[in-house]
Amino acid sequence: MGLVRKAYQWLFSSLANQLLFTYLLVIIIALLGVSLWALYSIKTESVTDLRNSLEVEAANLALEIDNDLALDSDKSRARIKAAVDRHANKLGVTITVVNQEGHVLADSNAIRPGDENISNQLEINDALAGIVASYTRSSDLTHSNWLFVAYPVRAAGHTTGVIRVGVQLLEIERRLNNDLYVFLKILLATATVTVLISLWLARRVNKPVREMSAMVRNIALSGDISEFVPIRRRDEIGELGLSFNQMIGRLREQERLRQEFIANASHELKTPTMAIGSVVEALQAGAVDDPKLRVQFLSSLERLVDRQSNLLQDLLDISRLDGEMETYWADDVVLVQVILDAVEQIRPQAEKKDVELQTTIEAKDIIVPGNALQLQRAIVNILTNAVNYTPPNGAVQVAVNLLPSDMVAVKISDSGIGIDAADLPHIFERFYRADKSRTRAAATGGTGLGLAITQEIIARHHGRIEVESTLGKGSTFTICIGRKADGG
Numbered sequence: 001m002g003l004v005r006k007a008y009q010w011l012f013s014s015l016a017n018q019l020l021f022t023y024l025l026v027i028i029i030a031l032l033g034v035s036l037w038a039l040y041s042i043k044t045e046s047v048t049d050l051r052n053s054l055e056v057e058a059a060n061l062a063l064e065i066d067n068d069l070a071l072d073s074d075k076s077r078a079r080i081k082a083a084v085d086r087h088a089n090k091l092g093v094t095i096t097v098v099n100q101e102g103h104v105l106a107d108s109n110a111i112r113p114g115d116e117n118i119s120n121q122l123e124i125n126d127a128l129a130g131i132v133a134s135y136t137r138s139s140d141l142t143h144s145n146w147l148f149v150a151y152p153v154r155a156a157g158h159t160t161g162v163i164r165v166g167v168q169l170l171e172i173e174r175r176l177n178n179d180l181y182v183f184l185k186i187l188l189a190t191a192t193v194t195v196l197i198s199l200w201l202a203r204r205v206n207k208p209v210r211e212m213s214a215m216v217r218n219i220a221l222s223g224d225i226s227e228f229v230p231i232r233r234r235d236e237i238g239e240l241g242l243s244f245n246q247m248i249g250r251l252r253e254q255e256r257l258r259q260e261f262i263a264n265a266s267h268e269l270k271t272p273t274m275a276i277g278s279v280v281e282a283l284q285a286g287a288v289d290d291p292k293l294r295v296q297f298l299s300s301l302e303r304l305v306d307r308q309s310n311l312l313q314d315l316l317d318i319s320r321l322d323g324e325m326e327t328y329w330a331d332d333v334v335l336v337q338v339i340l341d342a343v344e345q346i347r348p349q350a351e352k353k354d355v356e357l358q359t360t361i362e363a364k365d366i367i368v369p370g371n372a373l374q375l376q377r378a379i380v381n382i383l384t385n386a387v388n389y390t391p392p393n394g395a396v397q398v399a400v401n402l403l404p405s406d407m408v409a410v411k412i413s414d415s416g417i418g419i420d421a422a423d424l425p426h427i428f429e430r431f432y433r434a435d436k437s438r439t440r441a442a443a444t445g446g447t448g449l450g451l452a453i454t455q456e457i458i459a460r461h462h463g464r465i466e467v468e469s470t471l472g473k474g475s476t477f478t479i480c481i482g483r484k485a486d487g488g
Contacts, residue, residue: 023201027190031190038183050169050172054147054165058163058164058165060087062151065083070155077105081105081106085108092167094166095165096108096118097162098118099160100161103117104118124164127151127159129152132149132151134147134150136169146166147166148165149166151164151165208240209237212241225248225251225255229245257430264431264448265431269308272304272307275304276304279300279301283297283298315449317453329371330369330370331370332367332369333367333368335375335408336365339398339400342380343383343398354392355392355395357396358395359397359398360400366408377453378453379479382412382451383412386413389414390414390417394415395414395415406483406484408481410478410480411477411478412478412479413474416474416475418469418470418473418475420471421469427451427467430448431448462481462482463479463482464480465477
């Protein structure tokens, strides 16, 4: 059992071993099948040729002794015996001649004819019935297989006797044994070559898999993702290596973004924290005793705390979005109501800046699959930016339009300061801030996460968000999401 267990462990310890065993097993089974078929074919063909040859010899002898069979006298029996001995010695076979009753008239193995009746033997019985018969059976005397062919001798339409020719199958068996020995040598040689080729092929196929396995193990132990698997093939293994390298590249990018996110979040959290500390130090140093300075510092402290709270909320939201599954985004949402709620939420901020909010809604009963709170959050983020970056007496417009293919577009336009073309490709990146003038234009600087959160929310709704902007004239953000066919 221990040997079997070790063999089992060796077999399944490596893909190369499994490939080797599979190839070897297939080759051996195929060769054994071919060998057995070839041996069977050789034996069948050899026996058939020998039977035909014995039948021809029996027919020739029948032509020579047919008259003597009909006479049935001592002289005729002597002539039959002489002919039988002559043919038997010439061909190296045994010949027996019987009359129509099955009595032996001559036998090449007997010194003189006897009167034995062998009509009960199968081949003799068939031949007496007029059939050329052949049988193979084992001899108790020689302990070998014999082939017997019984040929009926006919005269005047009647069977007058039978000539039976027998021969040992030693030569055929010897030939088959030699062929079997040759086949076994071929099988052994083929198995050896198969093992060598299979080992080479299996190791060649298994090498990139081993490299990937070693790299995965190294990543698991050290976290190092600085290397790629070398691609030397263009088959399925090569595609696997390419996919593995793409995964490594994606992990690198994710790690870069993670480190960048942590660095930016740390910086964003550190800035207001240090500012809060400075304000507190100033108040402790005596500013609290000056009513004017006290109000100024406390107002600044309030803004800094609000900024810190907004940043923490944005960090929690984007973390939640990164880990949330789409199963939470399948409610029937009345889009127009979500938009109106978002507008009302931002209205106090707009009135404080004397910015007019305008809405144009093409249809009211628009149903979209998703999450109402998250959609409202996305629209509020865009509206907040639009109001913040629009000067007093400006306007922010919200329009809802139906599109072909069951889509709906929500356009939010402002008459603000606009976004530089160089910044447009980056505004949805986390912690990215556009032109410094946009930051200064706001009463408080943004967290740099609002548009990133908005884009993630829209992506979760299988939609897209686009932006067009001109410096000094304003920006237009367009959200396109799918709607239910019967909704609007």
